[in-house]
Amino acid sequence: MPAEPGPPGIRCEGIAKRFEGPAGTLEAVAPLDLDFAGGRTTALVGPSGCGKSTLLRMIAGLEAPSAGTVRIGGETPAEVRTRAGLAVGFQDPSLLPWRTVQGNVALALKLARRRADPKAIERLLTLVGLEGFGTTRPGALSGGMRQRAAIARCLVTEPELLLLDEPFGAVDELTRRQLAHDLPRLWEARGTTTLFVTHSVTEAVLISDRVLVLSPRPARVVADIPVTLERPRAEGVELTPAFAELAEAVSAALARGAAEAGPKGLAAQ
Amino acid sequence: MSTAESLPALRRLPALGAPFAAGLVLILLWEGLARLPGAEVLLAGPWDVALWLRENAGLMGRALAVTGAEAAAGFVLGNLAAVALALLAFALPRAERLIAALALLVFCLPLVATGPILRVLYGPGPGPQITLAALAVYYTTFVPLLVGLRAAPATWFDMVASYGRGHVAALIHVRLFAALPYLVAGLQIAAPAAFLGAMVGEFTGAERGMGVLTIRALRALDVEATWALATVAALVSIAVYAAIGRAGRRLLNAPPPVLLAPPSAARGPSPGRLLLRAGLAGAVALALWWGAMEAFDLNRFFAKRPGDVWAFLVTRPEAGAHRAELFGALGETLALAVPGYLAGLALGAALAVGLTLAPRAASLAMPVAVTLRAVPIVTTAPLIVLLMGRGPAGTIALVAVMIFFPVFVACLHGLARAPGQVLDVFDSYAAGPVQRLLHAQLPAMLPAFFASARMSLPAAMLAVTVVEWLATGRGVGALMALSASLSDYAMLWSAVVVVALATVAGHALLGAAEGRVLARYAGEQLR
Structure with missing residues (x-):
């Protein structure tokens, strides 16, 4: 099926994941029907180990679902990947230590079978605040700088779909806030469809247009909360009553999910 | 002072100092020994x-x-x-x-x-x-x-x-x-x-x-x-x-x-499966051997086939005598190789452990050991023969020296792999160096120790056969030398096969011991 014009939406039908282990079957994601509108940013929030990363990996096609289908603008994940239409930001920045920052960003273009334009890469590095670090190797960078380099790698192929798995996980609080403010502007401007896994309530509200709260394993949707704050988010938006209300709602949904799962949910952790 | 600051090479001297000083001490010691009366x-x-x-x-x-x-x-x-x-x-x-x-x-x-x-x-x-x-x-x-x-x-x-x-x-x-x-x-x-x-x-x-x-x-x-x-x-x-x-x-x-040779799987396959695998590998090896000889159409007089070795050792009327000669020689060789090998393992591991309790000495010994590990010990076999004579002591010493350096270096690396946070836990309870060694450092050393023990098994066989070939006139090395000079190729091929199989068997034995020990003390090393 040909891709529709504009940023693609994502449609998951009955998508589920079970892992067969020596200790029996582990149900990571219960059958889920999900729709993500094109061009919007959605945060997936849930307790650790609830299956949100697995969900993201299934949408990227890195993991085959045990049941159900994923369509990205009508295409399968494999088709989208083959033309480098998506990019994944991993929890670990996953930079290759033997390549410079520039080399790591250029690698994405190489893998996407596109020509690397050093000037464009330099501009992107400036945009993520790594100006002048193009020839540095990842080993010499701080955790936050590595994350930004990884995000630059995600953006360099100008993907239609951006899948970020706790991309600020390994970063200190201060840098984290800075990144959460600065980076969405980069993909918002391009109208990229973005899915964003996090367990920080503030981050979810700050970054996204919509928050999906997931239950403890196996993941179900506990709440689907639209975020109506104005874009781009203003400096200090975290201190407004509207923001606090949304954050409250997300926290309450998280607590509800945990309570409904009860001791069984805890035992599954 | 100004020279040292202006020349980067001189400023790096302290880093080079330890190995340099150790090398100088070695040379002086060597010269001093050589000047002892009767040493010439x-x-x-x-x-x-x-x-x-x-x-x-x-x-x-x-x-x-x-x-x-x-x-x-x-x-x-x-x-x-x-x-x-x-x-x-x-x-x-x-x-x-x-x-x-x-x-x-x-x-x-x-x-x-x-x-x-x-x-x-x-x-x-x-x-x-x-x-x-x-x-x-x-x-x-x-x-x-x-x-x-x-x-x-x-x-x-x-x-x-x-x-x-x-x-x-x-x-x-x-x-x-x-x-x-x-x-x-x-x-x-x-x-x-x-x-x-x-x-x-x-x-x-x-x-x-x-x-x-x-x-x-x-x-x-x-x-x-x-x-x-x-x-x-x-x-x-x-x-x-x-x-x-x-x-x-x-x-x-x-x-x-x-880690140069990580251990194999934790739960080994059943003995039956292992035998099956060994049998398959053996069959392929025999087929390759036979195929190579036939493909190049090599003369049967010196290019023996598997069947010739089998006949020489099993089916021919004189096979019993051949077997007695070969296995007798192998027994003599192993009687020297095994003690030398074990002594090398024990000395290497013991010295590494000892140095961990004295960290200053370790920083001096490491560069020297790494350097000496690069010496192809077998090429010094003649020296050891000169120094220790043609008796068993010289052979055992050579094998031990051959094994000592790789094991020592591997064990030092292994000991250094004990995670710092685990050591901090020990420190937070004011545990002594012996406690740290027993519970944190030794388990971290074991995989490296076994890896080096496995890899140096063929080296031990090489060392012992070289000394026997060159000097002592005993054991399977001497039998090989004799067979080569008499053009007794059936015996030579048989010796190759038997020694190789004995070494592989030793390797397998070590692998089994390694699996058991690591499963108990360093489970995370097994996949």
């Missing part, structure tokens, strides 16, 4: 060696050029073979065990007997020396490289996959680079091993080279020449070892800790 019949000091080298510079230069060229050719060929084998084993995961088993079997061939066989197969020329040098290096590159090809974290492959690219792109962009530190580690060990292989090849009947000069010096009881040759062999090996290490450090910005 055994020991030539550095001064005598230098004088001999100046007088015989032309001869030495030509011999070094010959041996160096053979070693270099063997180094290149052996490592290319290792890379090809590792890629093949990686590409065909189902055949990996078989390829690894055959590679081990070939690595366990006793070089001193393989030499004369290759000489009759190849005819005159440097072929056997080059082949022996290649045989001495390929396994120690193959094993770490295969590990290295799998050493990258899973998310790097996810990253490649997220751009829709498959295994080939992952191999080119991730695996080959991730394997480089492992390749460098293998190449570094390979340099002295190639020199050793070339010299052993020359011991077994070449026309030119340092090995030939060594034999000549030993027969003439020329003490200065013997020491000079061993010194040059050692210095060349150390230099190449250091050069490769240096090039590696320049090439790799952050080399990860490399």
Whole structure:
């Protein structure tokens, strides 16, 4: 099926994941029907180990679902990947230590079978605040700088779909806030469809247009909360009553999910 | 003071200080010993060696050029073979065990007997020396490289996959680079091993080279020449070892800790499966052996087939006598090899552990040990024969020295791998150094200890057979020398087969012990 014009939406039908282990079957994601509108940013929030990363990996096609289908603008994940239409930001920045920052960003273009334009890469590095670090190797960078380099790698192929798995996980609080403010502007401007896994309530509200709260394993949707704050988010938006209300709602949904799962949910952790 | 500050080379002196001082002490000690009354019949000091080298510079230069060229050719060929084998084993995961088993079997061939066989197969020329040098290096590159090809974290492959690219792109962009530190580690060990292989090849009947000069010096009881040759062999090996290490450090910005031969799976397969696998590997080895002989249509007189060895040892009327001779000699050899091997293991591990309790001494001993590990010990066999005589003590000592250095270095690396946070926990309870050693450092050392023990098993067999061949006139090494000079090729081939199988069996035994010990003390090391 040909891709529709504009940023693609994502449609998951009955998508589920079970892992067969020596200790029996582990149900990571219960059958889920999900729709993500094109061009919007959605945060997936849930307790650790609830299956949100697995969900993201299934949408990227890195993991085959045990049941159900994923369509990205009508295409399968494999088709989208083959033309480098998506990019994944991993929890670990996953930079290759033997390549410079520039080399790591250029690698994405190489893998996407596109020509690397050093000037464009330099501009992107400036945009993520790594100006002048193009020839540095990842080993010499701080955790936050590595994350930004990884995000630059995600953006360099100008993907239609951006899948970020706790991309600020390994970063200190201060840098984290800075990144959460600065980076969405980069993909918002391009109208990229973005899915964003996090367990920080503030981050979810700050970054996204919509928050999906997931239950403890196996993941179900506990709440689907639209975020109506104005874009781009203003400096200090975290201190407004509207923001606090949304954050409250997300926290309450998280607590509800945990309570409904009860001791069984805890035992599954 | 101003000179030291203005010259960067001088400012780096403190870093070089420890090995430099240790080297100076060694040289002075050596000179001092050589000047003891009565020592001149055994020991030539550095001064005598230098004088001999100046007088015989032309001869030495030509011999070094010959041996160096053979070693270099063997180094290149052996490592290319290792890379090809590792890629093949990686590409065909189902055949990996078989390829690894055959590679081990070939690595366990006793070089001193393989030499004369290759000489009759190849005819005159440097072929056997080059082949022996290649045989001495390929396994120690193959094993770490295969590990290295799998050493990258899973998310790097996810990253490649997220751009829709498959295994080939992952191999080119991730695996080959991730394997480089492992390749460098293998190449570094390979340099002295190639020199050793070339010299052993020359011991077994070449026309030119340092090995030939060594034999000549030993027969003439020329003490200065013997020491000079061993010194040059050692210095060349150390230099190449250091050069490769240096090039590696320049090439790799952050080399990860490399464990050269990680243990195999925790829960081994059932004995029946193991036998089946061993049988399959054996059958393929026999088919390859037979096929190679037939393909080149080699003369049956010296190119024995599996059937000939079987007849020689089992079905012919004189088979019983042959068996008695061969196994008798093997028994004599093992009676020296096993104590030497165990002594080398024990000394290496004990000294490493001892030094951990005295960290200052460790920082001094490490560079010296790493340097001496680069010495192809077998090339110093003549010295040990000179020093300790032709009795069992000399042989046991040589084997022990051969095993000592790799085990010692591996154990020091292993001890250093004890995680800092775990040690901090011990410190937070004010636990003493012995507690730390027993509960944190020794378990961290075990995998490295076993890996080095497995890898040095063929080295022990090589050391013992070389001494027997060159000097003592006992055991299976002497039997090989005798068979080679009498053109008794059936016995020579049989000796090769039996020694290789004995070494592989020892390797398997160690592997089993390793699995049990590690399952108990270092479970995280097993996959």
